[in-house]
Amino acid sequence: MTDLAPSDRRVLLVTGMSGAGKSTALRRLEDMGWETVDNLPLSLFEKLFETSEPLDPTKTERSIAIGIDSRTRGFDANAIVERVKSLNAASALDIETLFLDCTESELERRFSETRRRHPLALDRPAAHGIALERELMTPLRRWAEHLVDTTDSSTNDLQKDIRARFGSEALEELVVTVISFGFARGILRNADLLFDMRFLRNPHWDEQLRAHTGLDPQVGDYIAEDPAYDEALQRIEELVVMLLPRYQAEGKSYVTVGFGCTGGRHRSVHVAERVGERLREAGFSPTVSHRDLAFPSLDSVERVGAGENGTAGE
Structure with missing residues (x-):
């Protein structure tokens, strides 16, 4: 502060x-x-x-x-x-x-x-x-x-x-936190806004991308090829940018926005980084963190909630 x-x-x-x-x-x-x-x-x-x-x-x-x-x-x-x-x-x-x-x-x-x-x-x-x-x-x-x-x-x-x-502008600045996480390791608690990104194509099932994360450009490019990507992310960003001032007007000091995917290493990480940058452009100062990024990328984890076969999340 x-x-x-x-x-x-x-x-x-x-x-x-x-x-x-x-x-x-x-x-x-x-x-x-x-x-x-x-x-x-x-x-x-x-x-x-x-x-x-x-x-x-x-x-x-x-x-x-x-x-x-x-x-x-x-x-x-x-x-x-x-x-x-x-x-x-x-x-x-x-x-x-x-x-x-x-x-x-x-x-x-x-x-x-x-x-x-x-x-x-x-x-x-x-x-x-x-x-x-x-x-x-x-x-x-x-x-x-x-x-x-x-x-x-x-x-x-x-x-x-x-x-x-x-109110002081310095003290009243809304504290925004954007967090990525994996549903397979438990839902993010205490999030004010939570978005499930498991509808996007999953880089885990691409052998060349599996070891990478949502911080890597090639992973982001792969996710962005999903037909729903552009419209969905635009609408999510517009919604978050619209809601944050409303939370602030109601006196809320802290807002946490969560983005989840299956393992918490690819889709949610990429989207959290993108939305964090969009919020900075809108005048906010979000802190972006990745809860499950340090965990290994495992087929058994990715299959949780992804269907019976290994390609269901694609």
């Missing part, structure tokens, strides 16, 4: 109404590579930055998000605003504030459905705690640079919003 550029490093105060999505926001930020601290006592707020090597936008520290709400020990919204102002003035930091808001009726519904007690109304109706918290939070809401209303948002909607606002 690429290090953040100095201008990408941020310090974010995450606060808002209980039930509005603070925990979801912090989890999403953590998934994006941020360091997160939740419900930090205010007495320790400054100490977080009092290190021998202070958090400095010119150095290599990760961005950090600090969760604070009405449950925080010593909570005082006005005092928090003043502390943030002082830290911004006394250091090279620019502490931003994210305030997560939600309507009273929706918050009441959420507390009712989850059967959680509002932190400010443990023995009273949730509406009482919501009203009290709204009053306590007003200074922070007015101060916040980022105001997100989650009334009509799902958890997924909020995660997308956080990613759009605070």
